[in-house]
Amino acid sequence: xxxxxxxxxxxxxxxxxxxxxxxxxxxxxxxxxxxxxxxxxxxxxxxxxxxxxxxxxxxxxxxxxxxxxxxxxxxxxxxxxxxxxxxxxxxxxxxxxxxxxxxxxxxxxxxxxxxxxxxxxxxxxxxxxxxxxxxxxxxxxxxxxxxxxxxxxxxxxxxxxxxxxxxxxxxxxxxxxxxxxxxxxxxxxxxxxxxxxxxxxxxxxxxxxxxxxxxxxxxxxxxxxxxxxxxxxxxxxxxxxxxxxxxxxxxxxxxxxxxxxxxxxxxxxxxxxxxxxxxxxxxxxxxxxxxxxxxxxxxxxxxxxxxxxxxxxxxxxxxxxxxxxxx
Ligand SMILES: Nc1ncnc2c1ncn2[C@@H]1O[C@H](COP(=O)(O)OP(=O)(O)OP(=O)(O)O)[C@@H](O)[C@H]1O
Numbered sequence: 001x002x003x004x005x006x007x008x009x010x011x012x013x014x015x016x017x018x019x020x021x022x023x024x025x026x027x028x029x030x031x032x033x034x035x036x037x038x039x040x041x042x043x044x045x046x047x048x049x050x051x052x053x054x055x056x057x058x059x060x061x062x063x064x065x066x067x068x069x070x071x072x073x074x075x076x077x078x079x080x081x082x083x084x085x086x087x088x089x090x091x092x093x094x095x096x097x098x099x100x101x102x103x104x105x106x107x108x109x110x111x112x113x114x115x116x117x118x119x120x121x122x123x124x125x126x127x128x129x130x131x132x133x134x135x136x137x138x139x140x141x142x143x144x145x146x147x148x149x150x151x152x153x154x155x156x157x158x159x160x161x162x163x164x165x166x167x168x169x170x171x172x173x174x175x176x177x178x179x180x181x182x183x184x185x186x187x188x189x190x191x192x193x194x195x196x197x198x199x200x201x202x203x204x205x206x207x208x209x210x211x212x213x214x215x216x217x218x219x220x221x222x223x224x225x226x227x228x229x230x231x232x233x234x235x236x237x238x239x240x241x242x243x244x245x246x247x248x249x250x251x252x253x254x255x256x257x258x259x260x261x262x263x264x265x266x267x268x269x270x271x272x273x274x275x276x277x278x279x280x281x282x283x284x285x286x287x288x289x290x291x292x293x294x295x296x297x298x299x300x301x302x303x304x305x306x307x308x309x310x311x312x313x314x315x316x317x318x319x320x321x322x323x324x325x326x327x
Pocket of ligand 1: 016033056057059
């Protein structure tokens with residue numbers, strides 16, 4: 001690939017774990033192949049989704065890409081550097097955002113966290129000021145700069161974290177669940193910012209998320225990993241086709257009724273007056289709702305989009321990983 005910024009070739013990470021077996025004193029050693037021979041390249045300026053079920057090996061891959069973990073085998077290059085060996089140099093070329101924890105100083109105002117980050121990344125003053133002004137403006141951080149991080153809402157804190165990761169103009173940004181727990185408005189704001197960042201600054205982004213809407217709105221390419229192996233590399237549309245994914249209509253009825261029987265959907269769960277109906281993700285929900293409303297006393301309803309676990313589970317159920325899937 002021309003101008004590949006991230007290159008993995010047969011990358012492996014094997015953990016040795018000790019497990020208690022049988023008697024209290026007997027312990028056995030076991031190997032966990034968290035990353036089991038992964039190869040891919042990401043070109044400069046790409047924005048790629050890196051997804052998979054819990055325990056698939058996503059975090060382990062990201063930890064190797066940032067140099068926190070040393071690979072057990074294979075080859076790895078980020079911005080031409082060996083992450084584990086050249087971690088300090090690499091730090092200045094990458095930014096990392098974890099949705100589940102902050103890299104900001106909890107008790108300090110946002111402004112002070114940024115000053116500390118500037119020193120850590122050795123960003124020269126003029127560049128720091130320019131970047132800071134731009135990020136504060138784009139992420140709407142102005143009124144928040146003097147607020148201690150602990151007082152920020154989750155959405156505000158996330159925007160604060162994203163700014164911190166970008167103050168030193170990294171070539172690559174790793175985002176781990178950047179919209180987790182955010183309300184709809186905050187999610188839209190974060191996604192909008194990331195889209196502009198990628199388009200205008202050409203920042204290469206590797207995004208890990210359980211929210212398929214993040215991928216839908218941001219990434220043209222998605223990679224699916226499971227049991228440490230790359231299962232799919234291609235467009236999201238190809239993935240949902242393979243998974244023949246389904247959406248779920250959740251209906252609340254006036255009273256408990258037998259499972260609804262309706263064309264175009266199948267009832268998958270009944271709990272008191274609430275019922276869950278699965279229908280093809282590509283089908284419109286409106287005619288289905290109309291058919292149900294004709295025959296059942298409907299009080300309320302909502303629609304659940306498929307999440308990545310569902311899509312991958314369906315992919316396995318159907319035993320199909322053909323097309324652009326990686327064998
Ligand atoms: N330090 C470690 N020691 C032993 N096993 C580990 C270690 N870190 C991860 N693992 C194992 O490696 C596998 C992959 O874990 P990893 O955290 O990379 O998955 P993940 O895809 O990031 O999952 P999640 O979505 O839950 O964060 C799991 O089986 C996990 O238990």
